Amino acid sequence: MTGPEMHDLVRRLYPLCRSITGDGLRRTLDVIDGSIPLKVSEVPTGTKVLDWTIPREWNIRDAYVKDAAGNRVVDFHDNNLHVVGYSVPVEATMSLEELRGRLHTLPGQPDLVPYRTSYYAETWGFCLSQNTLDGLADGPYEVRIDSTLADGHLTYGEHVVQGRSSEEVLISCHVCHPSLANDNLAGVAVAVALAQRLSDPWYTYRFVFAPGTIGAITWLARNRERTDRIRHGLTMACAGDAGTITYKRSRRGDAEIDQVFAYVLKDRPHTILDFSPYGYDERQYCSPGFDLPVGSLTRTPYGSYPEYHTSADNPDFVRPEAMEDTLETLWSAVQVLEGNRRYQNLSPYGEPQLGARGLYGSLGGRSDTKQAQMAMLWVLNLSDGLHSLLDIAERSNLPFQALADAANALRNAGLLKEWVD
Amino acid sequence: MTGPEMHDLVRRLYPLCRSITGDGLRRTLDVIDGSIPLKVSEVPTGTKVLDWTIPREWNIRDAYVKDAAGNRVVDFHDNNLHVVGYSVPVEATMSLEELRGRLHTLPGQPDLVPYRTSYYAETWGFCLSQNTLDGLADGPYEVRIDSTLADGHLTYGEHVVQGRSSEEVLISCHVCHPSLANDNLAGVAVAVALAQRLSDPWYTYRFVFAPGTIGAITWLARNRERTDRIRHGLTMACAGDAGTITYKRSRRGDAEIDQVFAYVLKDRPHTILDFSPYGYDERQYCSPGFDLPVGSLTRTPYGSYPEYHTSADNPDFVRPEAMEDTLETLWSAVQVLEGNRRYQNLSPYGEPQLGARGLYGSLGGRSDTKQAQMAMLWVLNLSDGLHSLLDIAERSNLPFQALADAANALRNAGLLKEWVD
Amino acid sequence: MTGPEMHDLVRRLYPLCRSITGDGLRRTLDVIDGSIPLKVSEVPTGTKVLDWTIPREWNIRDAYVKDAAGNRVVDFHDNNLHVVGYSVPVEATMSLEELRGRLHTLPGQPDLVPYRTSYYAETWGFCLSQNTLDGLADGPYEVRIDSTLADGHLTYGEHVVQGRSSEEVLISCHVCHPSLANDNLAGVAVAVALAQRLSDPWYTYRFVFAPGTIGAITWLARNRERTDRIRHGLTMACAGDAGTITYKRSRRGDAEIDQVFAYVLKDRPHTILDFSPYGYDERQYCSPGFDLPVGSLTRTPYGSYPEYHTSADNPDFVRPEAMEDTLETLWSAVQVLEGNRRYQNLSPYGEPQLGARGLYGSLGGRSDTKQAQMAMLWVLNLSDGLHSLLDIAERSNLPFQALADAANALRNAGLLKEWVD
Known part of the structure; x- marks a missing residue:
């Protein structure tokens, strides 16, 4: 999905009168379902969800x-x-x-x-x-x-990209704001674009489109016994303004998703914020009973731009190239998450003879060493079960991809296998 | 007790010829007893106290x-x-x-x-x-x-302000120096003023007025089996000079008393020093066998002002307003200590519905949030037994008192209870 | 051994055509044996050593x-x-x-x-x-x-200075480079000088002179079951150029040898580098299966000077005074290693009465305290099994030697004994 295509989705969703329940919300999920198939859930008014109760359904035809x-x-x-x-x-x-x-x-x-x-x-x-x-x-x-x-229902939608693993990455967007474009149609559009781009991933990616607060609470209440599958997560909002990327850490502060975004954002203009129990639905995912590793990805955060929660947050405020940049940043993070493994060096006593396996230049004495060789040495040296490839990237200052390539080469040579705890 | 009243106490105590034993020390305790009732102990010469022995009693009538x-x-x-x-x-x-x-x-x-x-x-x-x-x-x-x-006795005095808890805060002042005002009559006067101000505290406050080194050692020897009641402690000295406040950390370095003073001093001119096994009786309380969480509160520390241990450390060197400032700083620390609790969020899965309990504004969409609401969200989010209110104050950057008020409101609403380990 | 004597050893070794096997290597060990007796090992071609195999022996008489x-x-x-x-x-x-x-x-x-x-x-x-x-x-x-x-042999030599303890310090130098002086004849010369200077040490010092990579791997393969005796270690190379000292940390990063060099280098111009799995034979000693506490001591590191691995790395490039400086730095580190003990304060409740034991000035009230007294107080305060003398030096900011002297005095007074885990 290109920037203009994401922008088109924002424009189509913009006029719908969304709320935490009702037909505006249903029509929004219908439009999204046109791009990625959604499983839609309807939860009746009066249902108890955690500390809350599903409210009556609100619909409006006219007002003046x-x-x-x-x-x-x-x-x-x-x-x-x-x-x-x-x-x-x-x-x-x-x-x-x-x-x-x-x-x-x-x-x-x-x-x-x-x-x-x-x-x-x-x-x-x-x-x-x-x-x-x-x-x-x-x-x-x-x-x-x-x-x-x-009396009626609260509605939310889910889209799942099945991975090879049953461990999940949760991407959650609030869909309860009426005609506001950056908050949060831009977040929705970027999430849809990510879902379309994913192909045979390692993790299973679960996209949740639900009204803020009560929607996340409802989803959590109905999925309480399966939250332990969520290994990483993000709330996505304000994904299209002209500001730079902001990543807000999970409550844990040192979750792998926090480490991944710190790594991916290193070379881009960005802001990283500590967790606080305010903002979007990370408030719910990171409540102390769940304490899920869920961060929040935005450009300019809520409340920090003058158009926020006003009629000026309209489709003209949202830029195709900004949504593209958000998507590419997110994609980089997904690439690192997907490739970030821990390995076991199967020849941990001394260096294995890389040259004999065709993994190493044979003419000694040269003072220049190639990045690929250094990457192999680092992966071998730190593949003791305590270090992920991203840990090794941080310690070695080598690019993550070089280490992932080295791990592949070493695994093919029988020198490495995935770590089993 | 006002600054001038503390200064008056210093003036009355100044002429007495104190030492580590003898009648000058007894008369000093008599004068203090005129402000706060003391339980006075007399320990005979020759008594073994830890590695030491109570020396002979010294008295002097004249010398020229x-x-x-x-x-x-x-x-x-x-x-x-x-x-x-x-x-x-x-x-x-x-x-x-x-x-x-x-x-x-x-x-x-x-x-x-x-x-x-x-x-x-x-x-x-x-x-x-x-x-x-x-x-x-x-x-x-x-x-x-x-x-x-x-042969005679070593004399020391204690004053206890009984709290609701049997856990104790120890305030210890050396009373062995003869005509020296800042070191340590000013410390004595501030301690007396604190004792008078405390009213129905949570902790039990124990004030010990004893000669330096041998007095603290004697008190420790006779209270060895009850030192585990001491949850926080301070030695107090040099409390009246014109310099800024100095807090010296306990041997542990990360005791709650250390955290409290770091927090309280943040917004005042101050110096914080690491522990060293020299100075006042924190040397004894922080010896490795006891390792009590006892810091030291002074203004300019021992040895760091030219009047130290000379005839220039007389009542004119000590200022009423400086003693008041020491007292108010100490009082702020006591307030934080008294209110610093760990709680358990009784509704830890998702946010509890604060609005339904009258704890939250009901009109959504506004971008300004009030400090009281943020304080409730922070207390709920971090009340998992691992974080005290002071920990939450540090992480949230909210004032301690706002968090204490929030905790009260949440407890009254049945959402919080004191943590039990 | 003086700087000129070390330089003379470099000059004598320089013309020999060393390699990872062969007579040039043997003659090199012969020359070293003239200064310190070596136990020479010969390992036959084809022997399996860890992941490697001893190669054929290479000898050369002429080439043009x-x-x-x-x-x-x-x-x-x-x-x-x-x-x-x-x-x-x-x-x-x-x-x-x-x-x-x-x-x-x-x-x-x-x-x-x-x-x-x-x-x-x-x-x-x-x-x-x-x-x-x-x-x-x-x-x-x-x-x-x-x-x-x-078919022939791989040759390496060892020299052991027996200590009172069976715990070992490993000093390893590669001896496979032909006519290159700084890399590594200077390292060999400094190691020989250290071996000659050691006299009745606490630790047993094992000097290994072996060809790079395959030599260290061979030594490790043949000493696999005794590597747990190695408590500290160093590879030594590039010890004679005009640059400042470089210490490269062990893989552990916080090994005692790393702490010792950080302390010893504090007051000298120096560079400290984090471990990386490239360089000299620390690569082998620090492979994850062994993970020995082995750092690397050089002046300018490999590859960082233009003469590196060229004909310009000849004896004129190496300076006697630089080798002396390397030796003295190493000697300072050895002195700290030798004296770095953990003790148990036998009188941990309160301060013991130092004055009564003649360990303390008796006239109180003076504001100046002597370093020796502070050293005793620090050693007593932190001798709880958790702190070595070097830990105490770092925390107290007192010189290591003052603390070692204090520990001696306290041990003689019966106040301290060596800690037993």
Whole structure:
């Protein structure tokens, strides 16, 4: 999937009115299923999931504030951010004065519409720009939200790329934000592109597209007994802005995924952050009961760009080349993860005679040694079960790929085998 | 106790001729007992204490060097530093030439009288300023030390503030120095002020006022089987000079008391020193057989100010506001110690639903999060028995008090309980 | 052995045509035996040693390239580097064109003759300067190598300085390079000088003079069951150039020998390198099956000086004073190794009364403390079985010798004994 193709996916998903439940979420999973087949789960309202309960399902058809002349001064059909997420239905006529407490703006960014939700406390409201609010007359206004909040389901989707091993890499994207592009349609698009690119991998890759918080909690509740298969994981979001890559470490801080990203990002502009229990669904995966090795990959992190959670986070804010860069960085990390093994030197007493096996130049005395030879010596020297190839790359300062090639050559020569604990 | 009140205590204690035994030491404990009740122990001469033996008790009534005209050119009643501590009695007439070997001065600080003692080798001598010595004629001089060195007792005092726990915090001050104010009457005054301020603490606080070295050794010998109750400790000295706070780590180097002072001193001018087996009675508490978690709190450390162990270390050298600053620093450390607990998250799988428990704002989507909410998330995430609140403060960069408040709120909501090993 | 004496040994060894087998190697061991008695081992061709096999023995009497006029334009008797090591015999007449593939030069250093060998692939060739090659006419040339490659032996020598302990320090020098002075006759000379200087040491010192790679592998194969006696070790090479000392850590990285050299080199210009599985025979000693605590001591390391493996590495390149400096550095390390013990404080509760044992000044109150007293306090405080004297030196910042002296005094006073695990 190229950058423009990922961008096209973002554009198609953008208008859908996603929330933590409802048909906007279902249609989003349908669109993704057009690129990679999804197994979709529906979990009924009222189901207990860990400490939480699946809420009622929310759906919305229309919402507006109409002035005396019948003009929609705030219109859900212009931008679904105009309605506070999970607003209960309302049909009323009221003055601006009465309405004001229901109106949310960003006074510091007067052109922009903010994004607000209220999942767990029943309320209703509208979001609009400060400029629009400033232009409103005293009223009266016809106010209408044509929504339903009723028993139904929470929906999430999974796509699995089966690997040779049953150990899993988890890629998790939140899909509950309505018309916001970088957060998180860009993350979704990059995840879809990765899923398409993977071919006969070692690990099994599980992609989870679920609403934030309650969706991850639901997935964890329903997969509690199989989380030990997850050897590495990432939440993906904000994958398309112009900023540089940010990797946030897992709660463990020294998980293999943390080591891999530190290695892969070494030669690129980047930021690495320590874990904190805020952000995306790494909060749930890294809760102390699970403590999964799940980091978070973004470009500019949540809350750190002015367009964040406003109407300015639209498809124009997201760049094809930035999504490509995120994808390539992720791909590099996947390549290292896939190749990162521990080996056992089968001839550990002294160096084995590489020359006799055709693995080594035969004319001695030259002071220049080739990288491939050094890589073989390093792999042999540190293949004692304590060091992975990535550990050896860090200690030797040789490229990971050179060490992976050396390990292959040595394995073919019968000098190395995979370590068994 | 205010700074001026502490300073008044220093002034009252200053003239007493303290030593490692004797009535000057007893009168010192009497004065302290006027502020906080002391349990006084008397240990007889000859008692074996660890590797040591309680020496004979020393008392002195008068001492002088009188010139031919009958003038006291060196007079114990001017300043008790004039006599070498533990001097045996002497009554003799001798020339300056004969006397010279018994006279101690500070040629580099010609105005000042040095402080000298000889506890464990019988001798006698006088201390005087170099200027006085330079003005002395050839003699003869009448020399008299009216002292006694006889079987008696070593005296020390203890004050205990009973806490809810039987685990103890030890605060130890040496009280053997005669007329020296910063070393250690200032330390005594700050300890007394702390004892008065403590009210229904968690830990039991034990204040030990004992002569240096032999006193601490005696206390350890008589409390050998109960030192395991000491969870944290401090020696206190030099608490009133104009310098900044110095904390010297315990032998362990990573004891909780070391961590607490590193945290409390972060935002104040300070010096932190590694342990060394020299200084005050931390030498004894941190001997390898005991290895107690005892640090040392001073302002300018021993030997590092020119007034140290001279007649210039008088009450004018000690400042009320410096003692107040030492007390407040110590109080901050005590507050952290008292509140520093490890908890168990009772809902460790995923985040518990804080909003449903009234612990969290309900309107989602806002990018600003409040410190109190972050504190709850951090406490929940790291309450796995491995992290104390102070560990969480260090990792989260949140103030300790915010985390303690969060822990309280979470405990009240049934989400947290104290960790039991 | 003085610097000039070591330099004389280098000069005497220089002309011998060493290789990994053969009479040049034997004569080299004979010369060393003139300074320190060697036990010489001969291992037959075909013997299996670890993953390797002892090769045929190579000997050479003459080799030359003669022009049409009968002049030797390349002559083994000028410099034994002119023949590729282990060249098979040849007797032929050929044009320069035919010969060119057999001629090795250093185009970037046109005055110098390179050093080349081919132990494990049968071939023959000549090394010469680029300048000489450029001056050669088209030929024809008479080409002759009067060598033999036949069943025989691999030879190595050992010298042991018996210590009070059966634990060993291994010093290993490669002796397979023909006329190259710094690499490694200088290393041999410094090792010989150390062997002569050692007198009644604690450790047993084993000096191994063996050909590189195959020699160390042979020694390891024949001493496999006794390598656990080796507590510390060094390979020695390049010990006489004008550069500063380089110490390369053992594979373990934190072996006592690594700690000792870090300590000894602290106050000298030096470089410390991490282990890498390339270089001298530390490659074999530090292979993962053995993982011996063997570092490497050189001045400028292999490959890092332009004279390396060329005819410019001749006795003039090696300096007597540089070899002396290497020897003294090594001697300092040996002194620390010899004295580095762990002790048990026999009076660990409180400080023992040093004054009563005559170990401490008796007049208290002085602010200056002597290094010897601090050394005693540190040794007592940290002699808990976890800290060696060198650990104490690092923590206390006191000189190692002061601590060793203190330990002696304390042991004589019955306050300390050697730690038994």
